[in-house]
Every structure is written in C-alpha cells, then in structure tokens.
Amino acid sequence: NAGVTQTPKFQVLKTGQSMTLQCAQDMNHEYMSWYRQDPGMGLRLIHYSVGAGITDQGEVPNGYNVSRSTTEDFPLRLLSAAPSQTSVYFCASTKTSGSSYEQYFGPGTRLTVT
Amino acid sequence: DQQVKQNSPSLSVQEGRISILNCDYTNSMFDYFLWYKKYPAEGPTFLISISSIKDKNEDGRFTVFLNKSAKHLSLHIVPSQPGDSAVYFCAASAISNDMRFGAGTRLTVKP
Numbered sequence: 001n002a003g004v005t006q007t008p009k010f011q012v013l014k015t016g017q018s019m020t021l022q023c024a025q026d027m028n029h030e031y032m033s034w035y036r037q038d039p040g041m042g043l044r045l046i047h048y049s050v051g052a053g054i055t056d057q058g059e060v061p062n063g064y065n066v067s068r069s070t071t072e073d074f075p076l077r078l079l080s081a082a083p084s085q086t087s088v089y090f091c092a093s094t095k096t097s098g099s100s101y102e103q104y105f106g107p108g109t110r111l112t113v114t
Numbered sequence: 115d116q117q118v119k120q121n122s123p124s125l126s127v128q129e130g131r132i133s134i135l136n137c138d139y140t141n142s143m144f145d146y147f148l149w150y151k152k153y154p155a156e157g158p159t160f161l162i163s164i165s166s167i168k169d170k171n172e173d174g175r176f177t178v179f180l181n182k183s184a185k186h187l188s189l190h191i192v193p194s195q196p197g198d199s200a201v202y203f204c205a206a207s208a209i210s211n212d213m214r215f216g217a218g219t220r221l222t223v224k225p
Binding site for chain 2: 004033035040041042043044048058059090092100101102103104105106107108
C-alpha cells in the first residue's frame with residue numbers, strides 16, 4: 001500500500017512549456033485533489049475530483065487542467081507554464097466515513113518556472 | 115480573501131509543557147475542521163479533526179477545541195515533545211473536499 005504517490009519530485013520548466021504532474025493513489029478513494037503551497041501561505045485548492053469522470057474547480061484553477069479517467073489517477077496539466085506557477089504542488093486523496101473524512105497527501109512536486 | 119487565518123507564524127514551547135495553536139475562520143458555512151502537521155520536504159499529515167456539531171475532540175496528546183460563536187478553533191498538545199516540532203496547518207471545509215487552509219504556525223519544542 002503506497003498511499004499517494006507523485007512524480008516528478010522536482011521539475012524546472014521554461015515559460016510557455018507544458019507538462020503533466022502525475023498523482024496516483026492505491027486506497028480506492030473517490031475524492032482526490034490538487035493544492036499548491038507558496039511561501040507564507042497555506043495550501044490553496046486548484047482542482048478536485050469526487051470520482052472518475054467528475055472534476056471541479058477549486059480556489060485557484062486558472063492555468064491548470066485536470067481529468068479523472070480512473071479512480072487511481074488524477075494528473076494535473078500545466079498548458080503554458082508561467083513564473084507565477086512556481087510552487088510546491090501536493091496531491092491528496094480523501095477517505096470518507098459517514099460525516100467525517102481524512103485527507104492523505106503525497107510528498108509534493110517542487111516546480112520552478114523560469 | 116483568506117477565510118482561515120493562523121495569526122501566529124511561530125510558537126516556541128519547552129518540552130513537557132502545553133502547546134496551543136490557534137486558528138480563526140470567517141465563513142460561517144464551514145462545518146468540518148482539520149489540523150495537519152507538516153515536516154520539511156514532505157506532504158502534510160492529518161492529525162485530528164472536528165465536526166461543527168462538537169466542541170471538543172481528543173486523540174491521545176492532541177485535543178481540538180471549537181468555539182463556533184467566536185469562529186475559533188485551537189489545537190492543544192500535551193505534553194509537547196521535540197518530535198512535535200513542525201509546521202501546523204488548520205483547514206476548514208463547507209462541502210466535502212473543498213478545503214481552505216491557514217498559512218501555518220511553526221512550532222518549536224525545546225528540550
């Protein structure tokens with residue numbers, strides 16, 4: 001049981017390049033989400049998914065796309081990278097139990113856009 | 115618009131004493147609150163949560179208190195241990211999976 005895995009751990013992009021951050025979970029959770037963390041700020045929700053084929057925008061969705069074709073995978077795409085997207089990105093998978101839930105986070109991807 | 119605020123960026127306590135981390139929120143629709151602990155170069159780790167129908171939840175050395183009228187929650191760690199040194203985030207949710215986080219408080223527990 002690997003939990004939530006993210007690849008790559010580090011990435012440097014040039015402005016205008018595109019890339020996909022990978023996220024996978026093996027806990028069969030329906031809910032998955034992507035956050036970014038910037039210095040002096042908490043995690044901000046980019047996009048989330050409540051199940052395969054269903055995605056929705058979070059607090060800061062601009063410049064990012066997501067899809068959810070399987071329960072296990074939730075990739076985050078940057079279509080045209082900008083320096084403002086330099087950040088640490090965390091993927092999370094959520095376990096729900098009645099009215100309570102717990103989020104499990106991946107180790108993060110540190111992205112630098114030059 | 116920061117809906118969840120942790121006004122103390124850092125806190126230092128002596129080993130064995132109580133650590134109290136505070137969090138305020140503005141959105142009265144939030145109905146679920148969580149605390150996370152984060153070490154450098156790792157993802158946040160879930161610690162403890164509380165539903166808005168409760169005012170207290172305990173798990174071992176960790177207790178979360180919720181004061182809905184004041185829109186305030188706090189995390190108490192007793193006794194504090196050096197291994198508790200980390201950044202602590204509070205988070206709140208109005209609907210499942212749409213979570214808003216505070217900026218974090220760096221806790222240092224001195225031996």
